[in-house]
Amino acid sequence: MKIDILKHELVPHHEILSEEEVEKLLKTYNIKKEQLPRIRIDDPVAKAINAKEGDVIKIIRKSPTAGISVAYRVVSKEII
Amino acid sequence: MSKTTANALIKRGLSKKLAEKVAEKYTLAALEKLSDAKIKKEFGKDAEKILKVLGRKVEEKKVKEKKATKKKKEKKPAKPAEKKVKEKKVSKVKEGTIRERIIKILENKKEYLPVAVIDEMAEKIEKNGLEEKLEKIVEKAIEEYNRHLMDPYEACGMVAAQSIGEPGTQMTMRTFHYAGVAEINVTLGLPRLIEIVDARKDPSTPMMTVYLEGAYKINRDKAKEVANKIEITRLINIAEVETDISNMKVVVKPNLKSMERKDIKMDDLMEALKKLSKVEIKKTEDGIEIHPQEGNENYRELRRISEEVKNIKIKGIEGIKRAIIRKEGDEYVIYTEGSNFEKVLELEGVDKTRTTTNDIHAIYEVLGIEAARNAIINEAYSTLQEQGLNVDIRHIMLVADLMTATGVIRPIGRQGVSGEKGSVIARAAFEITVDHLLGAARRGEVDELRGVAENVIVGQPIKLGTGSVELAIDVKKLSKIKKVKE
Numbered sequence: 001m002k003i004d005i006l007k008h009e010l011v012p013h014h015e016i017l018s019e020e021e022v023e024k025l026l027k028t029y030n031i032k033k034e035q036l037p038r039i040r041i042d043d044p045v046a047k048a049i050n051a052k053e054g055d056v057i058k059i060i061r062k063s064p065t066a067g068i069s070v071a072y073r074v075v076s077k078e079i080i
Numbered sequence: 081m082s083k084t085t086a087n088a089l090i091k092r093g094l095s096k097k098l099a100e101k102v103a104e105k106y107t108l109a110a111l112e113k114l115s116d117a118k119i120k121k122e123f124g125k126d127a128e129k130i131l132k133v134l135g136r137k138v139e140e141k142k143v144k145e146k147k148a149t150k151k152k153k154e155k156k157p158a159k160p161a162e163k164k165v166k167e168k169k170v171s172k173v174k175e176g177t178i179r180e181r182i183i184k185i186l187e188n189k190k191e192y193l194p195v196a197v198i199d200e201m202a203e204k205i206e207k208n209g210l211e212e213k214l215e216k217i218v219e220k221a222i223e224e225y226n227r228h229l230m231d232p233y234e235a236c237g238m239v240a241a242q243s244i245g246e247p248g249t250q251m252t253m254r255t256f257h258y259a260g261v262a263e264i265n266v267t268l269g270l271p272r273l274i275e276i277v278d279a280r281k282d283p284s285t286p287m288m289t290v291y292l293e294g295a296y297k298i299n300r301d302k303a304k305e306v307a308n309k310i311e312i313t314r315l316i317n318i319a320e321v322e323t324d325i326s327n328m329k330v331v332v333k334p335n336l337k338s339m340e341r342k343d344i345k346m347d348d349l350m351e352a353l354k355k356l357s358k359v360e361i362k363k364t365e366d367g368i369e370i371h372p373q374e375g376n377e378n379y380r381e382l383r384r385i386s387e388e389v390k391n392i393k394i395k396g397i398e399g400i401k402r403a404i405i406r407k408e409g410d411e412y413v414i415y416t417e418g419s420n421f422e423k424v425l426e427l428e429g430v431d432k433t434r435t436t437t438n439d440i441h442a443i444y445e446v447l448g449i450e451a452a453r454n455a456i457i458n459e460a461y462s463t464l465q466e467q468g469l470n471v472d473i474r475h476i477m478l479v480a481d482l483m484t485a486t487g488v489i490r491p492i493g494r495q496g497v498s499g500e501k502g503s504v505i506a507r508a509a510f511e512i513t514v515d516h517l518l519g520a521a522r523r524g525e526v527d528e529l530r531g532v533a534e535n536v537i538v539g540q541p542i543k544l545g546t547g548s549v550e551l552a553i554d555v556k557k558l559s560k561i562k563k564v565k566e
Contacts, residue, residue, distance in 0.1 A: 003425050003432045010443065010451035022113055038487035045448035050380065057428030064473055073449075076487060 005044055013060040014045050017072075025072060039073040043079045051075045178202045178211065182218055191222045233545035239480075242477035247469035248273065264404065264417050266438070272463045275454060279483065279491040281441055286419035288400070288437045292412060296429035303412035304403050306429045308343050310416060311403035312396035315352065315389055318342060319367075323386045328377045330386050333367040344394060352394045359385055397423045422446050440489065449484050456480040456489075506533040 002039055003009055017025065026033060034057065039046050053058060055075045063069040150212040179202045185195060193201075203220060205211060230236055251270040262423045267275065267285045275283055290310065296302045315321070334349060353361055353368065358376065362369045370389060386459040399420040405412055418425075425432055437443060438459060444452035457473070457480045464471050483490055504520040504527050520527075529535055535542045 004449075004498050005447050008447055008451065009433050010454045011347070011447050012450050014450070037481075037485040039449055040487040042447060043448045043487065045450065048249060061450070061454075063194075063196070063477075065194070065196065065477075067197075069194070073487070 006048055011045060012062065014049055015058050015060075016049060016051055017056045017058050021058075025056065033074050036072050036074040038076040041075050041077050046075055053077050127162065147226075178206055178214070181214060185215060185218045186222075189219075189222065191219060191226075193218075193225055197221060197225065217313060221337075232549050235544045236546050237382060238544070240478045243475045244464075244471055244479070247471055248466065250469065251467050253491050264402070264415050268463060269467055273460060276440065276460050276463070277479070277483075277492045279440070279489045284441050285417075286399070286439050288414075288416040288419045288421070288422060288424060289435065290403075290414040291431035291434040292414070293431040294429070294487065297411040299430075300405070300412060302429065303414065305343065306427065307403040307405050307414050309397065309427055310397050310400050310414065312400055312418075312422060313342050313344065313394050315349070315392045315394055318344060318394070321386060321390050323382060325379065325382065326371065328382060330370040330382065330389055331367050332370065332389060342395065347393060352392050353389070353423055354386070355392065356388060397427075400424075444489055449487055449489075452489055453484045455478045456483060503529070503531050503534045505529075505537055506531050509533050509537060519539070 006014070010030065022033070032056070039051075039057055041051070046057070049057075053075055057073050057075060059071045059073060061069050061071060123384050179198060182193075182202060185200075201217065205214060205217065210217065247268065251273070264287060265273075265285055267283070268285050271284070290306070291297075292306060294301055296306055315332065318338045319332050322333065324331055324333045332349075332353075334346070339345075340348075350361075350363070350368070353370070356370070358373045358381075360371045360373065362371070370385055372378075372385060397420050400416045400418040402417040404415045406415060407413075417436045419439045419442060421435075421437045421439060422445070425428060425435060425446065434456070438456050440452055440459065443455045457476050460476045460479070461471075461473055463474075479492065483492060504516060504525050507519075508516040510533075527534060528536060529540065530543065532542045532544060
């Protein structure tokens with residue numbers, strides 16, 4: 001039986017950004033994609049939402065201090 | 081008298097004299113706890129000023145307080161967070177009006193406040209009927225919020241390290257403790273904190289909290305059923321095993337009572353025994369006889385069979401030594417000694433959304449890096465809380481962010497995050513000096529003197545701080561400047 005990990009309370013909401021959104025994001029912070037934190041391509045959540053290498057994933061976390069906080073991770077293959 | 085308290089009060093706008101007077105009696109935290117009336121009694125005509133700096137009037141004191149380290153991270157997600165708020169508020173019609181207005185004001189001012197603050201403001205404004213002063217309140221909140229943001233260049237990692245480290249010195253060295261009435265042994269205190277930060281593969285005392293769903297949650301017998309499926313039962317737990325040397329056989333005498341308690345049938349037992357190799361099994365009236373294969377009937381073989389029989393797994397999940405049921409509120413929860421996150425989640429009756437483990441690597445493997453980040457925060461924070469140490473959660477969030485930034489869990493320390501120094505001098509200053517210097521000389525390494533340690537060694541001012549920038553001159557543009565001057 002396969003379980004739906006996206007429903008687990010430890011897993012925040014993940015969504016793949018479209019290309020325009022990525023561009024806007026990188027422009028806002030004036031950074032390159034490589035400067036974002038990473039998520040492995042074989043990460044269970046990345047697999048579950050069918051992310052491809054180079055995709056930027058927007059993560060909407062529940063934060064005890066801010067209520068909701070948003071973070072981004074870029075899908076990456078290499079291990080550093 | 082606490083100098084920090086006095087300074088903090090002065091910073092908030094109290095006169096020096098009054099601040100010192102207040103600080104003589106109370107710390108900032110104690111002051112916050114006092115009721116309005118008590119303050120008025122204590123300080124007479126100065127009370128109003130004190131109340132004002134405490135933020136009592138404006139009803140948003142929560143925004144204040146806390147350390148200056150606050151909200152460094154929350155600043156980033158400005159725009160997207162607001163969007164989320166809009167989506168959310170549609171469902172809450174009545175509250176939405178004030179929230180909407182707050183958000184509108186923020187939009188007009190091009191400012192940002194975290195959702196939690198907006199929520200709290202909306203709630204309190206509504207409760208106290210302060211709607212006419214809305215604009216002023218929001219303005220004040222923005223002002224306070226921005227004042228408490230971390231400055232660029234602030235060494236937030238250093239602050240986090242010290243904020244966790246100092247209370248850490250007061251942690252108990254006694255490591256074992258019984259968690260609640262369940263008598264489950266868990267590592268707590270400093271050893272546990274080190275375990276989390278070092279990202280050890282297996283925690284020294286793995287433990288799971290298994291929540292149940294549906295009927296399993298309220299019915300004790302059903303909960304017991306799940307617990308039996310989780311807890312590992314070996315043959316030795318439900319039967320006696322005797323070795324009969326004179327007749328060259330191993331006799332298994334099942335204990336029917338304990339079999340019934342664990343909900344195991346005779347067939348299950350036989351099924352499990354069939355897995356044994358090189359034996360002949362006979363069922364007799366009062367038990368099961370196991371003979372070695374013909375031609376191989378010696379003492380050593382008998383010993384081997386006896387040991388193997390005792391350890392046969394009949395039921396349960398590998399790795400889980402004990403499962404205990406406890407009633408919490410109106411539901412039954414199973415606590416286990418030992419952990420096997422993946423397998424337990426697959427069981428019927430287990431709540432797949434809440435069940436958790438203290439094995440962070442297991443969470444990473446099953447639920448991914450973001451869940452692991454949450455697990456690190458939860459575990460580290462509860463370890464500190466349990467010891468009665470109040471460390472601001474933002475410091476721990478920073479640590480968890482750093483540990484998970486590359487997509488895998490990296491330990492803090494020499495093998496992980498802080499061990500990746502590029503500088504030869506920094507590495508040499510830390511350990512095995514000669515080897516590092518020799519190796520660097522042979523390879524012809526260059527030290528750019530970017531880090532802290534190497535600059536201290538050569539006697540230069542250090543560079544530190546998050547978001548620090550280096551200035552450089554664009555030579556092409558330089559020529560343009562000249563032209564203007566001419």
